[in-house]
Amino acid sequence: MSGTDRGALADILLGQVGRDPDGSRRWAEADPYLLRHAVQHAVEGGRLDELLADPEFLVYADPATLIPALPGASGPDALIAATVYRSALEDLPSALPEQRRQYLAISGSRVGARTLARRLSRPFGSPALALEPLFSTGSEIKPAVRAVFDDGDFRVYAVVVARTGGRQVVVTTGTDREGYDTIIRFRDLRTGEPTLPPITITGDREQPGRVSRYQGVIAVSEVDGAAAVVLRSEDGLVVRSVATGEIVREHPTGEGYCLATGVLAGRAVAAVNEEPGILVRDVDTGAPVGPAIPTPSEHVCSLEIGEIGDHPVLVYATRSGRYGDEDPGGTCQVIDLHGGARIGPVHRSSPRSGTAVARLGLHKGRPVVVVGPQHVHTDNKGRRYHPDVEIRDVFTGEERFPAWSQYEGVRALAVTLMDGHAVVVAGNGRGVVTVRDLSGGGEPYELLSVGIARGSVHDLGIARADGRVLILAACDDGKLRVADLSPSDSGPATPSPGHQIGVESIALARVGGHPVVLSGGHLGDLYRRDARTGTRTALLRHGDLRVTDIAVTTVAQHPVAVTGSPRAGVRLHDLASGQPLADYRTPGDDKEWVYSVDVLPMDGRPVIVGAGHGGLVWMWDLLGGECLLRWKVPDGDAHRTVWRALLVDGAPVLAGVQAEYGPSTGHIALYDLASRTRRDVTIKAFEGYSSTQCLAVHEHRGVPLVAFADFEGTLAVWDARTGTLVSRVVNDADTERPQTALACGEVDGRAVCVVGTQAGHLGVHDMLTGERIAGTVLPGGWIRCVDIDDDGLVAVGYGQEVAVLDMGGAVGGGGA
Incomplete structure (x- = not known):
């Protein structure tokens, strides 16, 4: 035709x-x-x-x-x-x-x-x-993602690409939804269609969720002239044909979790860590090729076989076996596989680096090792140490580039060529894949940073198809994602940037009669944006670690914001200018534990109520800065960092959540701050506690109300004076749990709750009846904080992003 x-x-x-x-x-x-x-x-x-x-x-x-x-x-x-x-x-x-x-x-x-x-x-x-x-905002949009393969698995741990029968086959390992069995899947890279039925390896039913060595250890090789994948089983190496999925070789080995494949003297080989060090074995026969390579530590955490010139080399990393502040850092070494000698010095990782991934690269014709620690270390004061990616010359050990911080750690690492440039591809614990260019001088600048997954990237595979570089990300939400890392003409994308790591708190306010949204980030960054257009209008700051809560009020008709931070205490900001106005001090050295802030009127003056870890509570005169109260509530150690302050019959009252860590039954206790006593009213029977955003208070027609959204999907509202249940609704769909954010407000005379979930669902409910008024979903998942104003605007912090939605005519009429 x-x-x-x-x-x-x-x-x-x-x-x-x-x-x-x-x-x-x-x-x-x-x-x-x-x-x-x-x-x-x-x-x-x-x-x-x-x-x-x-x-x-x-x-x-x-x-x-x-x-x-x-x-x-x-x-x-x-x-x-x-x-x-x-x-x-x-x-x-x-x-x-x-x-x-x-x-x-x-x-x-x-x-x-x-x-x-x-x-x-x-x-x-x-x-x-x-x-x-x-x-x-759109920091985490995924326009580079070209395909998402979702088989309903619990997690995908590893991915490789092999060629067979004229096509590229993607092989993955993961677990079933119950976390017992390992599943190996084969699919065509171009179409996504399975090339073979999945292979299930029965797991240990006595230990659900136990990670089998099959799940995270897989590499590509060749046996009898055909493509094969090598997996490390509980007992050794298992070699399967990519074309048929059948086992073609099995070789016993010692204990160990690491695996790499390559070619040595024309033979396909596999390197495995086992006593007394690292052995290189022939994939066909399983026999060792050469003596064992001794390691300075039994904690081998990364293996790779590569080439420097005509020499096959082994790159391995070890961790110290010590943790946190006691960790002096691990090591990385490069071994010549022809003679077993070390090439260059021992490369030492920075302290607190823990488990690391090491890969071989090339910079201006010289071989380098790229070392990326996997995890973020948090000390006992809440400081987060984001690991540094280091690039060292193999022969001299000198840094070829300044190290750079990789937020949320390096869970997967690859070095490849893109447009003729050597690049480092790193996947972190938040599902972001970053690409950095190694070809130039100075610092390895960032070519690309794309949100690939909702959660951690466990493994990365590199493939090339139709002249484009593809990254395959094995993700802990059970999906395999394929992203195009090549320069793309996929269309204009001009997203407004969100927060670098994540949004911790959010609030709606008005400046000059116009709505604005305030969002606090994980690094102490506090942005003011136009609530209707999203335009950034000011950058405010509060310390360098987490703006945990925001309260807004007016002083002499000027809008102000009060912010809390675990390390920087409580601060007052002028919203019109963005300038800080005051910091509030306490008699003790405990300001670092502030998790929530509220502003209440007392005797005609605004008072700040702050609460934190261990049940410690403060009150400050907002205008004068005087600390009016420092008190630890009874049974404070049983409280989670979930607090809200309200007025009950004109008296300042603090509501706090008491529950064990983990899913458990708990209750809400009320404390009279004027008399420093616990009130007789106790609100009981919610399942599971949540984080700092799932307790809310609101006064409707003179009645003080307390609302709570729990892990199991229950949203309930009580009268704070009597503890009487006002409404209760159970959201039992999987997408409506766990509930992770809650706010209450008044819209057109109707008291409403806005609740967000870990799956990105946002629901609006009538506080008095529980009726669901409206709902939507935000791609990107995990809603961390919400707020609502009396014009029906809803502000949402999800992942790194900030959004504002308009309820329009959804809320009409009012409850009795």
């Missing part, structure tokens, strides 16, 4: 879709065949851009056929649409159309496509979204 004929066929098929008075097609009424195949006909007829620029088509089209067509976008609007669609890639395939509308609207806001987001939020002839996104 000619191009003209294909175009005519596309015209006929698209002509079958009715149109609204504004000219937009009514895809909601389209035939299922068209929803699935219209994009294929549009590609053949040269009409793809037209479809991608239609927001309703994005909502109703079948993702299975639309996703593969996205690279064909060329026009400006189509490129924007493709970027937005790709940013929500993993959520769309299993979603219903109205859920897709929500995903796409918030994704449009995240990438800066405000016009598209608005059109999605307000479809012609239909109600607007109950929670319309006004803006969102």
Whole structure:
């Protein structure tokens, strides 16, 4: 069929879709065949851009056929649409159309496509979204992700790519949903389709979740001229054919967890750590090739076989076996596999580095070792030591670049070539993959940083297809993600940056009558943004570790904010200028334990109530700075860092959560701060405690209310005066648990709760009845903090991002 004929066929098929008075097609009424195949006909007829620029088509089209067509976008609007669609890639395939509308609207806001987001939020002839996104930052958008393979596994631990039968096959290991069994999967890299049925290795039912050595240790090799994967089992090495999945070799070995494969003297070999050191074994026979390589420590944590010139070498890293402040740092060595001699000096890691990954690289023709510690160390004062990635010359040990801090550790590391440049690819504990260029002089500048996963990246694989560099990330949420790290023309993405590590606290306020949103980050950064556009208007700071809570009020008609920090105490900020106004001191050296702050009126003056670790409570005169109270509540050590202050019959009262760590039954205790006594009212029976954001208070028509959202999906509200239950609702869907953030407010005379979950779901409930008023979902998961104002704006901190949504007409009327 000619191009003209294909175009005519596309015209006929698209002509079958009715149109609204504004000219937009009514895809909601389209035939299922068209929803699935219209994009294929549009590609053949040269009409793809037209479809991608239609927001309703994005909502109703079948993702299975639309996703593969996205690279064909060329026009400006189509490129924007493709970027937005790709940013929500993993959520769309299993979603219903109205859920897709929500995903796409918030994704449009995240990438800066405000016009598209608005059109999605307000479809012609239909109600607007109950929670319309006004803006969102987009630090963690994933436009580079090209495919998400989700088999419903619990975790994916390791990934490799092998060639067989003229195609690239991706092999992964992971665990089933119950955490017992190991599953090995084989799939075609290009299509994602399985090439073999999955292989299940039965685990230890007596120890669910126990990590088998199969799960995290896999490498590619060759046996009998065919591609094979080598896995480290409980008893030794198991070699499986990539083509058939069958075991072709088994070799017993000693205890150990590390594995690397390579070629030595024309033979496929595997390096394994086992007593008395590291052995290199022939993959075909299992026999040792040469003597054991002694190690300075039995704690080998990384192995790699590479080449320096014509010499095969082994790169290995060890950890000290000591932890935290007692850890002097591990070592890394490079061994010539021809003679067993060490090449260059012993490379020592920095103190507190713990387990590390070491890889061989190249800088200006000279070999280097790249060492990345895996974990973040937190000392007993809450200081976080983010590990440094170090690059050393193999022969001299000198630093080839200044070390750089890798936030959330280096869980996976690879060195490869991209556009002819040597690059380091690192995956961290927050699912972010960072690419740094090693080719230039000076500091290895960051080429790319993309959020790949929701959680940790356990392993990285590198593949090349169609001239592009692909990264395969094995993730702890049970998914394998494929991202394109090559320069891409996937479309304009101009996201507003969020917080570098994560959002800890959030609050809505007004400056000059205009709504603003304040967000506190993990590094003490405090941003003020326009609540409707997201434009950053000021950077405020409070210390260098976590802005744990924010309270807003007015002083002489000037808006101010009070912030708390675990290390920097309590500070007052002027919201108009962004300048700090005062720091509040305590008689003791305990300001570092401030976790929550509230402002209450007492005798006509504003008072700050702060609470922290171990039940320690303070009160300050906001205007004068005087510390009015320093008190440790009874049974303070049983309290979690979950506090809120309110007025009960005009008296200042502090509500606190008492519960054991971990899922357990607990209760809310109330303390009268004026008399320093515990009130008789105790609010009981919630399941599991949550973190600092799941307790909220609100006064509705003179009645003080306390609300709590627990791990198990229960949202309950009580009268703080009597402890009487006002409402209770149980959100029992998996996506509605655990609940991780809560705020209460008054909108159009109606008392409402906004609750967020670890899965990114956001729900609005009537406080008095429990009725669910509205809901949406934020791609990116884990809502950490929320706030609401009396105009119906909802501020959300999720991951590193900040968003504001408008309830519009969702909240109407009022409770009795």
